[in-house]
Amino acid sequence: MGLFILRRVGMMIVTAICLTFIVFFMTNLYPNLEKLAKTQGNFRMSEEAVESYLVDRGYLQPTPVKYLQWLGVLPGFKLVKEDGTVLGKCVRPGVSAEDTPNYCGILQGDWGWSTVSKAPVGETLGKRLANTGKLMFWVMVVMVPSALIIGVLAGMNEGSRTDRTLSTVSIASTATPEYVSGVIFIALLASTRFGLGPILHDWGLIEGKALFKGSAKTAMDNVTLQNFTLPVLTVALYGMGYIARMTRASMAEVMTAQYIRTARLKGVSFRNIVMKHALRNALIAPFTVIMLQFPWLLNGVVIVETLFSYSGFGWQLVNAAGNNDIEMLLAVSVVSVVVVLVTQLISDIGYVYLNPRIRIS
């Protein structure tokens, strides 16, 4: 087991290195650097001004050199101008020239400087990740139990009417991408002029005209039912159908197993068969699926955070990619690689741990 985990961690590092190099290469292409120079300097810069801006800050070194500097293997680029100002990768505003370290890369624990938010990447991204963590937590709280209940109810009587109805519901939920369900939810539940809000207001059930808020901006400080329901529901809905279908398949398979038949024949009640005999075995497969859903959720999170203007990880990704914020993008891709591969690892380990047939042999 130890060797297996070690190998997976090694694989993770190799993948992360390859991936960040690709991101590095793409973001350091000349047109992208030119855009960066123009957004950082000013939009009417001449060709020469752009060139000198980029040369001064070390953006025009060969890509592998720059990449190694970012990793912290090579000393960071540094240039002292005639007037004594120091420019370079490791220079931060407010830090004097003497205190500027020679190496500033991932290995030194420095994630770089975000050119858009004018702050260290590590700090900014940490805040964003905390916000997204909050969103993900509520998504999981809503999604996992409802998906498992739907899946178990559908799978315990394969082919029944309940099964067919719930299966269609889960197909519909997988067929509704976040930007569609989000738009529908906002239009029907968060509008002051259409949908449910005005009706409930007329009946005197709610104070304001809108039932929920169409923006989750306030949820960053203070989560309420009003501002967080719609984003959570939107992300949860898309993932729910898939988990429910996996649970249904696994439950249906377990229900045809010999030991269930034995239990039935010896007269155990249906409720007890489901609760005590079938459920535990049926939930092994959904566990792995739930873990593998995390990377997918990440995708949904990007859309939902953009739609509801909630500054989390996904919002940061879109913001950084739109403005070619190189070091932020690299950090974002490292985080997502780690999320993808760690969840894969947990799902593999969990599968072995939960399944006695594999665990004991």
Added chain:
Amino acid sequence: MEQLTWTGALGPFLNPIFTYVAYAFILAVVAQIVASFVFKPAAVGAVMAGTVAVGPKEYADMAAKYLLLALIVLVLIYLAAGMVMPFGKAGIIGAISARFAPVWIALFVTFTLSTVYKRRLGLYGKLFDSMIGMIGFAFVMFWVYTAIFVGVFNMISTGDALTQVSGMKNKLPGTPIRGVDPETCGTGCWYLLGGDNLARDVFSRMVNGSVIVIVIAPFATLFAFMGGITLGLPAGYFGGKLDTFLSFLANLILAFPVILLFYLLVTPEIVATGIPHYMAMVLFCFPIVFLTVLINSRFYTRPSLRTPLLAGILVLAVWLYLSAISAPGTVINVLPESMDLFNISSGILVVFVSVVFVNSPTVFRIVRGLVLDIQTRDYVAAAQTRGEGPWYIMLWEILPNARGPLIVDFCLRVGYTTILLGTLGFFGLGLPPESPDWGTTINDGRKLLSIYPHPALVPAFALLSLVLGLNLLADGLREESLRD
């Protein structure tokens, strides 16, 4: 001219009936659910003995069934009245239904012919045994026919997708177009589904957007399958270093967040460097390689047939390939103008390439898994003993036997590709901002969503129905292909 209502002249007497039936149906469904918990179903013996099993549960079931049928009939009346009554008299629903008349006819013909001859049509015919599959197929074909009638014959849409009419900004569905002559305007008198924030016709944009989606999504999926199959077959069959390497590459692409990948590939700065065009060069090779190997492995023992066949196909394929990748004004411009069959606009090419690129690793993994499974079968061993070459075994023994899961996955993947195209549009990537495709229109409409929801809701429901149709179709196909 006056504002159209949703149901027009039918409204006063049909709407109350519809409302009552709908309420009754909801009550019946609730009663049915309650009854299924409270009452036991009638004894099995009673049904077998031929006596009609009656109990509260059965009554609730029956009521729900007939009320549902009544609802469907009412909806059909709304739709059919639109085609029979003069345009606009049957309200917005009727007018839209009348515009879709060619689609209804085509759907009717398809379904009648397919149901009559379903026993002779193989897997396609079996689809008509499954209710879910049929519903899904209807949704999918609805949009396919819409795209054909809009794209080829320029029917259905009431106006142009890009024309802006002053004074029509954010107008509600059914608003008459300002300044048109009621005598001569015919079918173009109203913005049937309202105007968007740039005063364009939402309905026309929606139907025109279907053309882009219906053209790109299946083709992109097909290319992704060609790539995935061409690489997945040898990876699974030979295994070893090749497999390790290709699997690593596939996992690398899959570890990317899709949206980051889109941002890296599709921004104008990257397009200017020509990277998407080089990727197109590589990705478009796969179908040619696939076809060549497919034909060569089958007919290489008969050179007299193989050589002319292969040469013919290759010339045609390479010509298409060069026409596809070369376009004036881009980095690749190899073909002279006179020989270039068609030019794919840069925006569409970029979107196409990135969607193919995102999809093919998953296809690769599926194909690889299927090969690993099928490889152990006896007929593969028989072919190996016969002395068949590895490519023959892969393409003519293993691939045909993997077709079931691949067809099902193809349907699902077209749906997923549609979602991806929408995602690209939603972030304003790739296609020009005035493009009528659904993702871009949703993105346009979401800014004023809580005040004017119609410009975003219309494309959202269109996309939803297409993807839902594809998923239901895949489900039906899976059920039917598992049955035999």
